[in-house]
Amino acid sequence: MPKTATETPSVETLAADCEQAARELSTLPTEKKNRVLRRMADALEAEEEAILAANGQDVSAAREEGISDALIDRLVLTPERIEKMADALRDVASFADPVGEMSSTTKRPSGIEVGKMRIPLGVIGMIYEARPNVTADAAGLCFKAGNAVLLRGGSNAFRSNQAIASALHEALEAENVNPAAVTVVPTTDRAAVEEMLTLNEHVDLIIPRGGEGLIRYVDETSRIPVIKHYKGVCHLYVDRNADLSVAEDLLLDGKVSRPSVCNALETLLVHEDVADDFLPRAKELLGDAGVELRGDARTRAILLDGVAEATEDDYAAEYLDLTLAVRVVDSDEAARAHITEYGSNHTEVIVTDTLPTARRFVRSVDASVVLVNASSRFSDGGELGLGAEIGISTTKLHAYGPMGLDALTTEKFVVYGTGETRHPVET
Amino acid sequence: MPKTATETPSVETLAADCEQAARELSTLPTEKKNRVLRRMADALEAEEEAILAANGQDVSAAREEGISDALIDRLVLTPERIEKMADALRDVASFADPVGEMSSTTKRPSGIEVGKMRIPLGVIGMIYEARPNVTADAAGLCFKAGNAVLLRGGSNAFRSNQAIASALHEALEAENVNPAAVTVVPTTDRAAVEEMLTLNEHVDLIIPRGGEGLIRYVDETSRIPVIKHYKGVCHLYVDRNADLSVAEDLLLDGKVSRPSVCNALETLLVHEDVADDFLPRAKELLGDAGVELRGDARTRAILLDGVAEATEDDYAAEYLDLTLAVRVVDSDEAARAHITEYGSNHTEVIVTDTLPTARRFVRSVDASVVLVNASSRFSDGGELGLGAEIGISTTKLHAYGPMGLDALTTEKFVVYGTGETRHPVET
Numbered sequence: 043m044p045k046t047a048t049e050t051p052s053v054e055t056l057a058a059d060c061e062q063a064a065r066e067l068s069t070l071p072t073e074k075k076n077r078v079l080r081r082m083a084d085a086l087e088a089e090e091e092a093i094l095a096a097n098g099q100d101v102s103a104a105r106e107e108g109i110s111d112a113l114i115d116r117l118v119l120t121p122e123r124i125e126k127m128a129d130a131l132r133d134v135a136s137f138a139d140p141v142g143e144m145s146s147t148t149k150r151p152s153g154i155e156v157g158k159m160r161i162p163l164g165v166i167g168m169i170y171e172a173r174p175n176v177t178a179d180a181a182g183l184c185f186k187a188g189n190a191v192l193l194r195g196g197s198n199a200f201r202s203n204q205a206i207a208s209a210l211h212e213a214l215e216a217e218n219v220n221p222a223a224v225t226v227v228p229t230t231d232r233a234a235v236e237e238m239l240t241l242n243e244h245v246d247l248i249i250p251r252g253g254e255g256l257i258r259y260v261d262e263t264s265r266i267p268v269i270k271h272y273k274g275v276c277h278l279y280v281d282r283n284a285d286l287s288v289a290e291d292l293l294l295d296g297k298v299s300r301p302s303v304c305n306a307l308e309t310l311l312v313h314e315d316v317a318d319d320f321l322p323r324a325k326e327l328l329g330d331a332g333v334e335l336r337g338d339a340r341t342r343a344i345l346l347d348g349v350a351e352a353t354e355d356d357y358a359a360e361y362l363d364l365t366l367a368v369r370v371v372d373s374d375e376a377a378r379a380h381i382t383e384y385g386s387n388h389t390e391v392i393v394t395d396t397l398p399t400a401r402r403f404v405r406s407v408d409a410s411v412v413l414v415n416a417s418s419r420f421s422d423g424g425e426l427g428l429g430a431e432i433g434i435s436t437t438k439l440h441a442y443g444p445m446g447l448d449a450l451t452t453e454k455f456v457v458y459g460t461g462e463t464r465h466p467v468e469t
Numbered sequence: 470m471p472k473t474a475t476e477t478p479s480v481e482t483l484a485a486d487c488e489q490a491a492r493e494l495s496t497l498p499t500e501k502k503n504r505v506l507r508r509m510a511d512a513l514e515a516e517e518e519a520i521l522a523a524n525g526q527d528v529s530a531a532r533e534e535g536i537s538d539a540l541i542d543r544l545v546l547t548p549e550r551i552e553k554m555a556d557a558l559r560d561v562a563s564f565a566d567p568v569g570e571m572s573s574t575t576k577r578p579s580g581i582e583v584g585k586m587r588i589p590l591g592v593i594g595m596i597y598e599a600r601p602n603v604t605a606d607a608a609g610l611c612f613k614a615g616n617a618v619l620l621r622g623g624s625n626a627f628r629s630n631q632a633i634a635s636a637l638h639e640a641l642e643a644e645n646v647n648p649a650a651v652t653v654v655p656t657t658d659r660a661a662v663e664e665m666l667t668l669n670e671h672v673d674l675i676i677p678r679g680g681e682g683l684i685r686y687v688d689e690t691s692r693i694p695v696i697k698h699y700k701g702v703c704h705l706y707v708d709r710n711a712d713l714s715v716a717e718d719l720l721l722d723g724k725v726s727r728p729s730v731c732n733a734l735e736t737l738l739v740h741e742d743v744a745d746d747f748l749p750r751a752k753e754l755l756g757d758a759g760v761e762l763r764g765d766a767r768t769r770a771i772l773l774d775g776v777a778e779a780t781e782d783d784y785a786a787e788y789l790d791l792t793l794a795v796r797v798v799d800s801d802e803a804a805r806a807h808i809t810e811y812g813s814n815h816t817e818v819i820v821t822d823t824l825p826t827a828r829r830f831v832r833s834v835d836a837s838v839v840l841v842n843a844s845s846r847f848s849d850g851g852e853l854g855l856g857a858e859i860g861i862s863t864t865k866l867h868a869y870g871p872m873g874l875d876a877l878t879t880e881k882f883v884v885y886g887t888g889e890t891r892h893p894v895e896t
Contacts (some may be wrong), residue, residue, distance in 0.1 A: 069832065069833065148854055150852065152847065152852060154840075156853050156854055159832075161835075164865065246866070247866060267694065267864075287888070288888035290894075291888055291890050292890060294894045299892040404883050405496065406496065408588075410881050411882040411883075411884065412881060412882070413581075413883075413884040413885075414884065415885065415887055415888055416581045416888070417886075417890045419891035419892070420577075420579065420581055420889070422891075425579060425581075426583050426882060427575055427583055438591065438879040439590070439694045440866045441879075442588075442881050443880075443881060452865040452866070452869045453870075454838065454839060454870060455853060456831050456839055456841075457840040457841065457848075457853070458827075458840075458842065458843070459847075460715075461712065461715035461718055461842055462842075462843045462844060462847070463722035463846070464722055464846035464847055464849075464852065465722055467717075467722050
């Protein structure tokens with residue numbers, strides 16, 4: 043059992059312990075880190091029953107509080123979701139260790155050889171809401187990248203997170219690694235978050251995950267650098283020269299497969315040349331799936347009834363449920379302009395078979411993930427090949443888009459010489 | 470002449486113009502950017518007389534104000550320094566354009582192809598003190614990386630910066646590029662800095678360069694991400710198995726060649742096995758160069774007289790003048806511990822011929838630039854091969870160490886598919 047469950051040290055004490063653990067982790071051999079990660083995965087599976095029991099209590103309590111279905115979906119753990127967490131940890135174990143990686147060195151005219159070496163960031167603070175899988179995913183990625191992590195999950199998932207952390211600590215202790223490497227703040231008290239955000243002496247980066255309110259609060263309060271995304275207002279643009287059966291697939295996958303997540307589609311943009319053909323097909327498909335449409339005047343003129351009028355708010359909305367805004371546009375340029383106005387720099391999709399149009403879209407659309415003829419739902423660390431994902435950044439500094447291992451490291455310059463000086467020295 | 474010299478728009482208006490210019494720059498062809506950069510270099514040379522005249526006025530005024538020699542050294546322009554600015558711009562023109570660069574794409578099990586494309590950050594705000602060459606260096610690097618730049622130089626260099634900006638604007642206008650791409654805040658009013666730091670809607674990154682006070686003020690005030698370094702407390706560690714003539718060269722180059730800069734040496738650490746041999750040689754060399762030594766008890770026992778006692782403050786000091794702290798250490802481990810305690814994460818040097826010792830130093834010392842048998846003075850964007858340097862980061866997020874072109878960009882994910890969905894879709 044983690045000591046954090048029985049005592050209640052201050053958040054600053056926890057962060058200082060984390061910093062010490064980070065120093066130890068920074069030179070831990072890769073093989074040892076991988077062994078710990080695989081043990082963590084095994085421990086999650088071994089503790090499945092305890093984790094599901096704790097999660098069941100969290101879910102019941104959340105239902106009693108009248109939490110929305112979208113949030114319940116994020117909170118619920120199943121044997122499959124625990125299996126996925128464990129597999130993600132094993133994936134991370136199988137990845138190359140970024141720490142210590144040297145870029146190829148170049149020789150400068152002065153004679154010195156210059157390279158860059160990848161190193162950990164230090165202590166990562168995670169502040170997140172309902173999803174308990176974040177506890178394992180974040181711990182695994184931070185650990186592999188040589189960072190300690192200070193975790194502050196949502197109060198709705200408190201029991202689930204404690205149970206997951208307890209399994210992870212078993213693995214750390216079995217390998218004689220400082221358990222402070224994965225530290226869960228043992229309180230649901232909001233003041234703990236506030237304190238955490240002042241600890242810039244101990245914590246190097248804050249990654250908030252959750253609703254826009256939480257993220258704005260963290261961003262405005264923190265004295266520590268914050269990497270965040272506010273929301274995912276993702277568009278699917280169906281070009282004049284699109285394969286409409288592909289467009290149908292991407293629309294259904296993007297809107298219906300898991301509407302509560304940030305890479306789900308919120309707005310459909312259709313080129314006027316294919317609107318008469320595509321919109322009725324889209325309406326039928328989406329109607330069968332229970333999706334409510336809100337369209338502009340041209341959309342409503344084509345679809346006639348059952349489509350509410352889309353307001354400005356609709357185009358800016360991250361619905362996170364079975365609602366879709368629709369707009370007919372004159373050109374791919376108009377689609378890009380709509381995205382510039384309403385997009386959230388998260389994920390944007392074009393369906394087209396015209397190469398120059400695809401290239402223009404890719405180059406000009408300012409989003410962290412731009413997809414051509416592929417579903418917005420691929421905008422995810424695992425799907426993009428990063429392993430479990432620590433977060434998504436829709437601001438451009440340090441990282442842009444889904445963040446994996448590399449985003450949890452930085453590089454220092456390493457120079458080898460044979461006594462070179464910058465100015466001639468006469469001794 | 471820049472319009473900014475005759476009107477006085479608000480800083481917010483300037484920043485909004487900058488943002489518009491950044492949008493235009495983000496898709497500017499490489500050849501056009503290089504043409505502008507070469508024209509900028511030519512214009513600096515053509516305007517040499519005007520720039521030197523303006524700088525002369527700045528220097529006279531600074532001398533009257535009783536500004537320190539270290540600051541005057543930073544402020545003074547000479548034909549050689551103007552030539553260096555122009556050459557740095559030509560270097561930047563000759564570099565590969567990072568914007569649009571695609572990393573090799575990987576194919577995922579789902580069938581999608583995933584790559585990353587390098588893109589500009591947007592608008593960079595520079596806040597700096599005396600050195601007027603920053604105006605040209607920053608403008609060139611930001612421009613090549615597709616960013617607009619909002620420049621707020623020190624009041625001591627106001628006339629110099631205006632003269633330099635005026636030359637750069639000639640080049641932009643001659644190539645029909647929005648001159649707001651390089652915007653100099655046309656006032657020495659401190660309130661302009663304060664306003665600038667609130668403009669997170671328009672400015673993506675703030676890079677302050679100058680004294681610790683300025684940088685702390687910017688960091689604590691800014692609502693925009695800040696990349697900074699406070700100071701350079703750089704150490705030279707002479708190992709037991711060091712080539713002492715190399716150590717002499719690096720010591721002299723690091724301490725004496727330009728003591729006012731942040732990559733100059735501030736502390737010498739000497740292994741006890743070579744202290745009896747090396748310290749007298751060091752004292753003689755440095756004494757001839759006018760350097761004052763402050764040492765620990767063991768150093769003073771060896772050197773006998775003329776060496777003041779080093780206090781804690783000495784070991785933490787960034788002297789920026791001809792003073793050097795000295796300490797004898799038991800081992801390379803003790804040297805690393807001293808550096809952990811007093812270092813500033815900037816630049817650290819070891820002189821050793823023992824490979825494992827060198828490797829331990831490189832891996833364990835937490836500094837943005839770690840050098841083996843080479844002078845600390847190479848810790849500089851130009852010397853490391855980055856071209857003119859936009860700044861140095863001693864924090865790890867986004868960039869660590871001297872920042873060149875790449876540090877002024879970020880990457881977005883680009884995905885190509887053929888209709889892939891994340892979940893099977895049955896239509």
